[in-house]
Amino acid sequence: DVKVTQSSRYLVKRTGEKVFLECVQDMDHENMFWYRQDPGLGLRLIYFSYDVKMKEKGDIPEGYSVSREKKERFSLILESASTNQTSMYLCASSLRGQASNQPQHFGDGTRLSIL
Amino acid sequence: AQKITQTQPGMFVQEKEAVTLDCTYDTSDPSYGLFWYKQPSSGEMIFLIYQGSYDQQNATEGRYSLNFQKARKSANLVISASQLGDSAMYFCAMREINTGTASKLTFGTGTRLQVTL
Numbered sequence: 001d002v003k004v005t006q007s008s009r010y011l012v013k014r015t016g017e018k019v020f021l022e023c024v025q026d027m028d029h030e031n032m033f034w035y036r037q038d039p040g041l042g043l044r045l046i047y048f049s050y051d052v053k054m055k056e057k058g059d060i061p062e063g064y065s066v067s068r069e070k071k072e073r074f075s076l077i078l079e080s081a082s083t084n085q086t087s088m089y090l091c092a093s094s095l096r097g098q099a100s101n102q103p104q105h106f107g108d109g110t111r112l113s114i115l
Numbered sequence: 116a117q118k119i120t121q122t123q124p125g126m127f128v129q130e131k132e133a134v135t136l137d138c139t140y141d142t143s144d145p146s147y148g149l150f151w152y153k154q155p156s157s158g159e160m161i162f163l164i165y166q167g168s169y170d171q172q173n174a175t176e177g178r179y180s181l182n183f184q185k186a187r188k189s190a191n192l193v194i195s196a197s198q199l200g201d202s203a204m205y206f207c208a209m210r211e212i213n214t215g216t217a218s219k220l221t222f223g224t225g226t227r228l229q230v231t232l
Contacts, residue, residue, distance in 0.1 A: 009158075031218045040124075042206060042224040050218065058219075090160060100148035100167055100212050104220055106160035 003027070006091050006107035013114055019078040021110055023091030030096035032074035033104060034058075034066060037088040049074055050096055081114045088112075118142065119207055119223035126228050128197045135182070136192040136226045138207035146212035149190040150220065151181070154204040163205075166190055197230045204228075 007022035025032065031050050035043040035058075045058030047066040055066050063085060067075045074093075078085055088111050092104040120139045128134035140149065151163045166174045166181045174181040182191040194201055204227050208220040 035222075040224055042119075042121075043208075043222040045219065048219065088158065092160075094218055096218060100146065100210055101165050102218075103150055103162040103165065104218075105162070106152075109158040109160075111158075 004091055004093055004105050004107040006089075006110050008110050009108060011110055011112045013078075013081050013112065015081060015083060015114055017078075017081050017114075019081045019112070019114075021076040021078075021089055021091075021112070023074045023076070023093075023107055024072050025074075025093040025105070026072065027093065027105070028071065029093035029105075030071070031094045031104075032068065033092040033094075034064075034074065034076045035090045035092065036060070037090055037109070043090065046076065083114050086112060086114045118221045119209055121207055121223035121226050123226045124224075126226055127231055128194075128228065129231055130199060131196055133193060133195045134197055134228065136194070136205050136207075136228065138190045138192065138223060140188050140190060140207075140209050142188075142209065142211050142214075144211040144214045148210045148212070149181070149183070150208045150210070151179070151190075151192045152206045152208065153201075154206065154225075156203070160206070164192070194228075199230050199232075202228060202230045 004025045033048040034046045049055045049068040065077045091107045094104045147168045149166045153161045164176045178195045180193045204225045206225045207223045
């Protein structure tokens with residue numbers, strides 16, 4: 001089974017702090033994704049990566065950056081956390097390729113609160 | 116325009132009954148895939164079922180089936196014989212193969228299903 005592991009289930013940080021959310025997958029997937037989930041808005045894509053050191057902006061990249069130095073690890077960085085970044089953050093991974101039936105596999109999520 | 120629309124914020128169903136969760140989509144790409152995910156209160160997203168745009172038959176996985184009506188651009192999830200453990204948020208998602216990045220999923224806003232005794 002694919003395992004996607006997010007470093008924290010719950011995290012509380014202060015406004016202005018630099019925050020790192022870590023995600024590791026063990027299935028050698030090329031693609032990795034970061035989403036945020038807010039009530040009534042569903043999942044929105046922040047950034048994704050299709051290879052080491054490669055990244056592309058998703059739908060809501062403002063206020064975030066990412067890092068992918070190793071294939072199995074994808075980090076989401078909040079450079080200067082703000083209260084409107086309080087949310088549930090979900091990491092996912094998938095195989096690269098044109099096969100449309102490849103699902104994304106998700107971690108358990110990190111509930112981040114910015115005070 | 117929303118690419119994925121789930122018009123039911125919340126649904127109730129009695130145990131052992133069937134329930135249909137609605138999903139409509141909007142795309143001009145002839146090649147796409149549709150996914151349903153379940154998210155229990157614990158937070159993890161669980162992949163349930165997939166339907167490809169060229170698939171001739173509706174997808175089924177155990178108690179889950181997908182009522183795919185291509186002309187109407189709808190991909191409703193049907194859960195048969197509901198169980199208390201089916202209480203969760205359900206998300207519909209779409210991948211467009213030829214437009215943009217093939218691996219990207221677009222999600223709907225979700226439907227919260229509550230199964231009652």
